[in-house]
Amino acid sequence: MTGLDLSSYVSRSRALCAASPPASVHETRTLLVDPLLETLDWDVHAPSTRADVSVDDCALEYVLPVDGVPALFVAVDPYDESLAEERGLALLEAMRWSDVDRAIYTNGRSFLFLAGTSETDRFACRLSELPERTTDVVDFTRSALAAHLADRGRSAVARTLALERRDLVASIVEQVSTRVDHRTDASTFVGPTERFVDQLIVSFASDHPALESGSGDAPRDVTFEFVDASAGGDESPVTEPGASSAPNAAGPEADHRSEQDAPSAADADSSDLPASRWTTAGEQPASNRSSADSGASAASPPTEDAESSPETDGEPGEPVKSNRPAGRDGAGDSDGDSTDGGDSADDGEYVVRFFNDRGSIGAIGGSSSAGGLVYATEYLLGHGLKGVSLPWGPDEGPTVLNDDPTRADGSPMVNPTQLSNGWYLELGGDRDDHRARVEQLASRAGLRAMVTGDWESDGDADG
Numbered sequence: 445m446t447g448l449d450l451s452s453y454v455s456r457s458r459a460l461c462a463a464s465p466p467a468s469v470h471e472t473r474t475l476l477v478d479p480l481l482e483t484l485d486w487d488v489h490a491p492s493t494r495a496d497v498s499v500d501d502c503a504l505e506y507v508l509p510v511d512g513v514p515a516l517f518v519a520v521d522p523y524d525e526s527l528a529e530e531r532g533l534a535l536l537e538a539m540r541w542s543d544v545d546r547a548i549y550t551n552g553r554s555f556l557f558l559a560g561t562s563e564t565d566r567f568a569c570r571l572s573e574l575p576e577r578t579t580d581v582v583d584f585t586r587s588a589l590a591a592h593l594a595d596r597g598r599s600a601v602a603r604t605l606a607l608e609r610r611d612l613v614a615s616i617v618e619q620v621s622t623r624v625d626h627r628t629d630a631s632t633f634v635g636p637t638e639r640f641v642d643q644l645i646v647s648f649a650s651d652h653p654a655l656e657s658g659s660g661d662a663p664r665d666v667t668f669e670f671v672d673a674s675a676g677g678d679e680s681p682v683t684e685p686g687a688s689s690a691p692n693a694a695g696p697e698a699d700h701r702s703e704q705d706a707p708s709a710a711d712a713d714s715s716d717l718p719a720s721r722w723t724t725a726g727e728q729p730a731s732n733r734s735s736a737d738s739g740a741s742a743a744s745p746p747t748e749d750a751e752s753s754p755e756t757d758g759e760p761g762e763p764v765k766s767n768r769p770a771g772r773d774g775a776g777d778s779d780g781d782s783t784d785g786g787d788s789a790d791d792g793e794y795v796v797r798f799f800n801d802r803g804s805i806g807a808i809g810g811s812s813s814a815g816g817l818v819y820a821t822e823y824l825l826g827h828g829l830k831g832v833s834l835p836w837g838p839d840e841g842p843t844v845l846n847d848d849p850t851r852a853d854g855s856p857m858v859n860p861t862q863l864s865n866g867w868y869l870e871l872g873g874d875r876d877d878h879r880a881r882v883e884q885l886a887s888r889a890g891l892r893a894m895v896t897g898d899w900e901s902d903g904d905a906d907g
Contacts, residue, residue: 448582450574453483457552457571466523466552473505473520476552481508481518485586499606500804502531502538507607508586514603515589517547527551541645541804542606546584546592557584605645613637642799643894792898796820796882798827799892813875813899818861820882820893821845821869828889834867838884844870845885875899 457476466472478488486508487493494507499517506518519535521527527549535547539558549556556568557580569577582588605612616637621630794816797807808823810816821829835846843851849860849868858872871878879899886893 448483448578448585450483450578450581453480454571454574461523461552469520469522472523472552476523477505477518477520477550480550481506484581484584486516494607497607499544500534500538500541502534504535504538507544510586510590510593512604513593514542514544514607515546515586515593516584517544519547519549521549521551523552525551527554527556532556537804537806540807543602543645544606546589548584557581559583602645605641609641609645613641616641639799639892639894642797642804794899795895795897796823796886797894797896798823798886799894800890805891809897813878814861814871816895816899817871817878817882818863818869821885822864824885824889824891825863825865827891829885830865832888836888838880841880841884842870842872844881 456479460475466475481488488495488506488508492509492512494509494514495505497504497507499507503519504517505520506516507514508516508518517535517539519531521531532549535549536558539545539547545560547556547558549558553571554568555571555574556566557577558566567577567580574581613634617630617633620633620637792811792813793809794811794813795807795809796816796819798805805827806823808816808819810819832845835843835850835852837843837845837852843857846852846857846868847866849857849862851857851870857868857870859870860868861871862868870881879895882895883893
């Protein structure tokens with residue numbers, strides 16, 4: 445399409461809200477969101493449009509396709525409620541899992557436009573600011589996404605499989621159970637079938653979790669903080685009702701929006717979400733860095749979901765101070781010696797995706813198998829591994845975790861590295877050893893790990 449007329453949409457929406465603001469999520473969707481999507485040249489009533497579906501346990505009002513391929517996710521909250529960080533993070537994870545790299549999250553007053561894995565492609569604005577962001581919003585039109593999908597054949601497969609995952613699993617289980625001994629409970633086949641379909645989705649997805657090329661940094665998973673413009677210009681995190689609040693760097697204790705704080709009809713978008721400060725994993729917003737660097741905790745760091753980064757240790761308001769020796773991917777000997785033999789070039793892609801009983805919950809990546817093991821362990825420390833008794837190791841094998849760099853028998857670890865919580869992780873061995881440890885640690889945390897990328901490549905040697 446040409447000529448994106450967002451000014452007319454904004455004028456109509458503000459007039460409508462001034463006369464009679466939407467009273468439910470259905471009215472928000474019908475009166476404010478549907479007209480926006482129509483302005484972007486989407487047909488929400490087309491037979492191919494999926495409404496009220498879930499992807500990776502994230503509820504979506506719409507999945508809008510281009511030629512049958514899912515292209516845009518749309519999530520809608522009620523007009524009189526603030527956007528919820530928990531849902532925003534769930535939407536990001538659903539995008540990462542399904543390979544659908546465009547999404548809009550809105551309550552009709554404020555808008556989050558999410559694109560790809562780059563923080564520079566994501567922005568937030570209020571209703572009245574939409575015309576000023578026309579050049580950015582145009583990337584979410586049907587014609588723009590049709591061009592975007594033109595050369596992404598494998599991604600189309602991943603997107604379709606992710607959207608149909610539940611029905612596909614049920615269909616395969618039904619087909620298999622009818623062809624085997626009927627005395628076998630069909631539920632026996634559910635787990636293996638889910639793993640099979642998950643592997644298909646991952647293998648067809650075009651993008652793995654972003655890896656920081658040429659550095660030892662953690663994968664740059666994006667986190668974000670919703671901020672609310674309150675009286676006097678102070679900012680406060682916008683969270684769901686009942687959520688806890690951290691002190692705000694710009695003023696005193698942050699106030700949360702409540703139901704009685706709902707916007708007035710006369711001012712449709714004056715006090716919700718003026719901006720969304722996007723940061724990368726392990727990085728403080730610019731306004732917070734000085735206090736973070738000095739170890740102060742007065743500034744509020746970006747509120748972060750546990751799944752979004754392996755570089756957190758679960759302590760709010762406090763940057764991680766890792767004592768890991770310098771080396772590849774932040775792991776290894778302080779002199780930079782190789783820890784995992786065949787991937788010593790440090791230019792690989794070692795991806796680990798984690799699953800619980802409901803599906804994918806997160807992913808990490810490193811440029812070496814040792815780095816992948818370190819990041820996986822850091823991630824798992826926030827997902828059930830903290831309760832393990834030290835020293836810990838598999839039933840048949842050497843000590844993997846301890847509170848000092850020794851094995852259970854008192855002998856030194858071959859190649860220990862210190863984690864952010866002070867524990868030591870054994871990095872000795874080759875890529876296959878590292879992979880086995882990732883899977884063992886995930887199992888100990890009650891999760892399942894799926895490895896992709898260079899974990900399967902040839903030519904690794906012992907470290």
